[in-house]
Amino acid sequence: MHDWLETAYGPQHWWPAETAFEVILGAYLTQNTSWKAVERSLANLRAAGAMTLDGLRSISLEELRKLVQPSGFQSRKAPALKAFVAMLDDEFDGSLAKLSSLPTDALRRRLLNLPSVGPETADAILLYALGHPVPVADEYLRRIIERHELLAPPPERNRKGYQAMAEFTRLAFAAVPKESRASLFSQFHALTVAVGKAHCRREARCQNCPLAADPHPVIG
DNA sequence: CGCCAGGCCGTGT
DNA sequence: ACACGGCATGGC
Numbered sequence: 588m589h590d591w592l593e594t595a596y597g598p599q600h601w602w603p604a605e606t607a608f609e610v611i612l613g614a615y616l617t618q619n620t621s622w623k624a625v626e627r628s629l630a631n632l633r634a635a636g637a638m639t640l641d642g643l644r645s646i647s648l649e650e651l652r653k654l655v656q657p658s659g660f661q662s663r664k665a666p667a668l669k670a671f672v673a674m675l676d677d678e679f680d681g682s683l684a685k686l687s688s689l690p691t692d693a694l695r696r697r698l699l700n701l702p703s704v705g706p707e708t709a710d711a712i713l714l715y716a717l718g719h720p721v722p723v724a725d726e727y728l729r730r731i732i733e734r735h736e737l738l739a740p741p742p743e744r745n746r747k748g749y750q751a752m753a754e755f756t757r758l759a760f761a762a763v764p765k766e767s768r769a770s771l772f773s774q775f776h777a778l779t780v781a782v783g784k785a786h787c788r789r790e791a792r793c794q795n796c797p798l799a800a801d802p803h804p805v806i807g
Numbered sequence: 808c809g810c811c812a813g814g815c816c817g818t819g820t
Numbered sequence: 821a822c823a824c825g826g827c828a829t830g831g832c
Contacts, residue, residue: 618814624830625813659828663815705815725813744814745822780813789811 588798589759589771592778595797599777602715607683609638610716614708615668616658627657640681644672667703674701687717694719706749714776720769722756723776724749727783734787735798 604610612632616625629638631654636642643651652665674697679685689697691713698709706724713719726744729752733741738755742748760771786796 614813617812619812619827620814620829621812621831623812627830657829659812659830660815661828663827667815703815707814711813723813727813747822776813784813 589775589778591798592782593774596778596781599774599781601773601777602711604715606638607716608640608643611671611712612638612643612668614711614716615664615671615703616655618660618664618703618708620658620660624658628655631655631657640672640675640683643668644676663703667701670702671704683717687719691719691721695721706746706753710753714769714772718769720765720772722753722760722772724752724756725776725780725783727787728752728756728776728779730787730789731779731783731798734796 602610602613604613613625613629616628632638635646635654637646637654648665648669651668652661655661655664675681675686695709695713698704698712710721710723713721714723729742729744729748732738732752732755738751742751756772756775760768763771782797
């Protein structure tokens with residue numbers, strides 16, 4: 588499935604960001620929000636000099652709310668971003684490297700304790716900002732698994748479903764050498780988003796889904 | 808205009 | 821533990 592999608596879509600070079608901090612901002616902002624809207628918020632943050640740790644620390648909560656308004660949920664997302672900065676400052680000397688030096692499991696638990704960080708946001712930060720080799724699952728992958736019947740029962744939209752998708756992805760790449768796993772998880776997630784955005788709407792069945800034309804797409 | 812987006816959390820059973 | 825609704829905005 589990964590290889591077939593890669594042939595169809597090519598390298599995706601994800602996460603679309605210049606810095607690790609920008610990845611983290613985007614991971615929060617894109618929660619249930621289109622990337623297009625996130626880009627506007629990111630542009631606001633960049634223009635305000637708030638795309639860095641120092642910049643984000645400096646601006647007021649009120650100002651931050653205005654900057655991230657275009658991507659919605661600002662009453663949640665702005666305080667959540669401030670809470671991340673506070674955690675980094677208070678516990679890790681303001682250093683992403685120190686945060687990242689925790690073992691993956693402990694780091695994941697710490698991230699999940701932050702407000703507005705659930706499994707997907709935690710894993711996106713782990714993989715794309717901090718380079719830890721964890722799979723990232725999302726609603727697109729859930730639909731793909733459901734509609735192509737790759738798992739029984741199909742994953743639901745809750746933590747158990749998320750865990751099932753993560754395990755599914757880990758198993759699918761179990762044979763891949765450990766040092767290649769982060770880049771493959773990145774590429775696979777990016778590809779599922781690419782095909783999901785294009786063909787996998789919420790209600791309608793897949794329309795012209797390229798996976799349906801693949802004679803051999805199914806894992807398991 | 809209605810649907811939807813790269814989730815998460817509080818509340819009620 | 822689980823289902824369910826609210827959260828906000830803008831693109832299409």
